[in-house]
Amino acid sequence: MAIIQGFLYVLQPLHFMFLFLGVAGGIIVGAIPGLTASVGIILLLPLVYQLDASTAIVMLCGMFCGAMYGGSISAILLSIPGTPSAAATVLDGYPLSQKGEAGKAIGVATIASATGGIISTFCLIFIAPQLARFALKFGPEEYFALMIFGLTIIASVSGKSLVKGLIAGFFGLLVATVGLDPVTGYARFSFNIPNLMAGFPLLPVLIGLFAISQIFIQLEAVGEKIRHYKQKINKVLPSFKELKRLLPTIIASSFLGTFIGIIPGTGGTIASFLAYNEAKRWSKDPDSFGKGNILGVAAPEAANNSTTGGAMVPLLSLGIPGDVVTAVMLGALLLIGIKPGPFLFREHPEIVNSIFAGMLLANVLILLLGILSVRLFPQVLRTPDAILFPVILTLCFLGAFSLNNSVYDMSVALIFGVIGYIMRKNSFPIAPVVLGVILGPIAEDELGRALIIAHGDWTVLFQSPIAIFFYAISLLSLLYSLKMQFSTCCCSPKKGSWNY
Template sequence: MQAAMEGVLYVLNHFPFLFIGVAGGILVGALPGLSGSTGIILLLPFLLYVEPAEALIMMSGMFCGSMYGGSISAILISTPGTPSAAATVLDGYPLAKQGKAGKALAVSTIASTAGGVVSTLCLILLAPQLAKLALKFGPPEYFALMIFGLTIMASVSASSLLKGLLSGFFGLMLAMVGLDPILGTPRFTFGITRFLTGFPMVPVLIGLFAFSEVFGQLEVLGKKAIPYVEKVRSSLPTWKELKELTPVILGSSILGTIIGIIPATGGAIASFMAYNEARRFSKHPETFGTGELAGIAAPEAANNGTTGGAMIPMLTLGIPGDVVTAVMLGALLLIGVRPGPLLFSQTPHIIHALFAGFMLAQFLILALGLITIPLFPKVLKVPVGILYPIVLGLCFLGAYSYGNSVYDMGMAIVFGLLGYFMKKHGFSAPPTILGLILGPLAEQELGRALIISHGDWTVLFKSPIALLFYGLACLSVWYSLRGVSKAKTRG
């Protein structure tokens, strides 16, 4: 209890970091084309100059805020700000067209807060226990865990299994540029001194995610008319409506948390599953799609429920649960924090601050969400012709400030163009990032395992825990192949 109070006091003493994270997250989540990962990437240069706990608090606020923010544009302009809010459009926008946008936004805010609180409680209860189990891991177990993490890259591809694997292997190839982590010998540097340290992570992240997204949005600028809801008045749901929504919100929150714990799933899957379950158990399923409050509450509780769930494998095992936690993993490694069981035992103050920040972020979302409901239409009216050049400028500033070098800006542009063409041809950036982040970690653990065993490769297969992760890796690939096979059969 004392540790929890210390965490709360730490967050309150550093409240501006949480506020900036949550408010910024709501903003980037509400603006179509931006996302939580984009927001965290734009924060990266600043995060390098603050304490690790402060950085985690800000990133957590950005993560939670952006997940909620996606529902704002989904309800008001029928365009989800993030993929996780796609299911919210189905009932949110019809309700807004009926003149009840304020009530729809209020239900979204309340459901998002409830989902976040439930997932945070699960994070607080489950993460320390899983971290204790992970303390038993040695290099063979960690290598197997990284292999399992790398197989996830096939699952997060938006197009196909093959393209997901190719994107991931491209990330592994990028990770091999520089010095060998065990022997210290140069690899694939082609005599270029800059390549000795590998590709700089911040410019690569900014390029693959932020730059490529802006390039894509600028391409379609002006081609699509956006159906705005002009005026929004604050309108809270009645006690009767809240009472009817409570089972839906709680059930969807738990479902979202469970799905969030499973790597490579995320809020989009959770929101649609929760929406379908809410409709299936409803006494009036025919009203879904016409402006049903439960059709807003279910997906929003579920997708916000994934936030705490996705943090559990990332913090305890170093395996990101979704795209945003993959970016957070890269950011943590950049500031010298390696997620895993030692993070819990050696730096408990960081963990307690994170737990407190995650919980307080939910109530800050509730307050900001309800207070600013009338302002949302004005924010969404900012012309994209103004918005995206500003984002582009922030990307350049972030890339330059990382190393105070024009070289880093150039790398961001190169990877931005690369990410743009990858998306254009059905390839996905998240598998590339996973390969770039997890590849070196897997290589280090492999080297340590072989050093300990004096070159005996069988050491990798002697541990039951390692065999379990190899089995999960095979299941991950099999599940992806099965999905491809089913898609071909339906086609």
């Protein structure tokens, strides 16, 4: 099988070392409140930019999987989810910690996370090539319609305010238009500034919006809170009897999380709460949930980690991100010269196989590192914010500079960091901006190709059944987001007012 070649590649000492560093770094990033998988991937970009494509993607996959698991550590020990997808883990993880069972809670979270990740990766291995084979039939008009569908994810990741999400998305599309038109070559919004002729560099934009803006927010709170976990962590692994009781829930939650992950615009947070709710609904003792039921740790952790493989299905086979983290991953892949989509499977099968093998081995490493390092986690969480975040901020600027050894790139990172900070302070979501910046140019390029082939006849965009299908589900996606927004508004304390 071709995947064997992927394993042989990843298991080479140098490549395995980068995978190990990615997983270990991801666990640390995920465990520290305020940092997320997106930030971790962005911090890695300056390093992986210097590596070959297969090694770079293996390290990024390690960071992705590790960070998704790492969020459970602070959720259990401190009642602070390290990543948004670990929010459901707090409900029973922290009560278990208060009972002196933090070790067992982390052990179960580790086993559930690794199992969920492995199951979802196997689903990725079987589903993605079939979907990519179908997508090989796409022409420019189908790809344009697909990117339009991808842009409707903006509505899904807009949070409580659809209006603010759409404003942020349009801002991202506007940023993407700066520079030369891909079809005509005319300069747009460059104001005769040479650096702007090529548009805003993607890496500094991502560093500013995701990393620097988040660090500015965290620096505001330095000194307000001190993280300590003083209890001794003893037993880590659950008994065989407990594991046997947990296994059906872990497997069911893993498949649920994989399915949720495949649906663009969902992600680990939705999957974890759905899995938690299902585990509670099917439990013989639902009243114990929220008071320290170990099933309340196993279900959400299996679900949120299984979204890693699920979210990679549309990313690899169609080139559409499944969630916010894979949107950043899409930007990372484009930066290192990899364009996700069906042609990736045909033209670069070695990269695809490296991703499959890397994600499987990353989840095995999560199991080993999680069990062996559990007593070190409290030490990581004791790192003072006053030291941690200034160091990360410095790394962000060094990363932006290292791309082209350019002070201009550092300036772009700072400007978008300030923009991102202002957006966060005013409750504007960041993810729609990133989706606009990344997907906008791809959609524009495919639109230009379609119109050139059709000699300017725009009706070609509506002649393909596949394109019409994507337009239809784009409309359904928007209508569903509007329905959810309306439901939220109706349930809000201020009746009749939109929750902007």
